[in-house]
Amino acid sequence: MDKIVNEINPYLVKIFNEVLIIEENALKGSRFNDLSIKEMHTIEAIGMYGENTTSEVAKKTYVTVGTLTVSINNLVKKGYVERIRSEEDRRVVKLGLTKKGRLLYRLHDKFHRDMVKETLSDLSEEEAEILVKGLRNLHLFLDRTKNSL
Amino acid sequence: MDKIVNEINPYLVKIFNEVLIIEENALKGSRFNDLSIKEMHTIEAIGMYGENTTSEVAKKTYVTVGTLTVSINNLVKKGYVERIRSEEDRRVVKLGLTKKGRLLYRLHDKFHRDMVKETLSDLSEEEAEILVKGLRNLHLFLDRTKNSL
């Protein structure tokens, strides 16, 4: 047991440390080089269907609504996001992606899917299911930890 | 194949997004609440044996040496890190952890190890090996992507 912990731990540490840097660099090398990885994840949280409010996106991205407002100002200025006042409740702002924003969303989604495909490349169906089980355990641990703080 | 990509992708996205937040909150709730998660990872990169230089730690943490110098100033002030001029080459600064820094290092390491243990909790030896294989693939994908930028 300890042996395998010693094997997995460094992979996880390296993966966590590197994935953000790598995504940031992938952005910098693309035509969307006016965005940071944080802005990319904000766009990811806004999603394709313009149904999320400012508060909801702030919650998803773990920042205060004040911080999100500033960030959305920049994303609107850069042409990725638009604000739409809700007609049912005029306090509420729905956030949506522009055409350019949706293009980027799909590109980033493809990056993630390619990453997962590579991860599964030489695994059988049954082995992939086991991987899912492990990731589910990890995810449950994190959620439990989050809620016990 | 597509079905399982659709299953794994959201787990990875959530895990990546949450792990930093959760570690940050775990720190805030501990006796080491004067540190951010970035500072924690700097301490992790400095390591237990005081053999790493400023440049090496900057490279590991993906920041410029200037940024690291500022960060190390704070960690020295807070009592976690000490600078030791190298005697062989007096331009070089070796970074080491104080007693307090080493205590924190071990605590953080335990957090990681507990996380991995939970991930493996209901997996057999063979299943754990399959998980390692998947993580190795993911890690190789990230390294390949990094080097092709």
Add this chain to the structure above:
DNA sequence: AAAATTAGTTTGAACATCAAAATGTTTGAC
């Protein structure tokens, strides 16, 4: 021994973040 290189520090500008105050809208109590 002068010039070039290297390791690290300092500085100034840009940006991210939060908490708290401010603005505009809706809901509920009377």
Add this chain to the structure above:
DNA sequence: GTCAAACATTTTGATGTTCAAACTAATTTT
């Protein structure tokens, strides 16, 4: 119906992080 409370968002001011570039000091090369 009106007024107070609650709510969603924005604005503001302070703090912290980051980078690039200028700088200092030590070493290596020529």
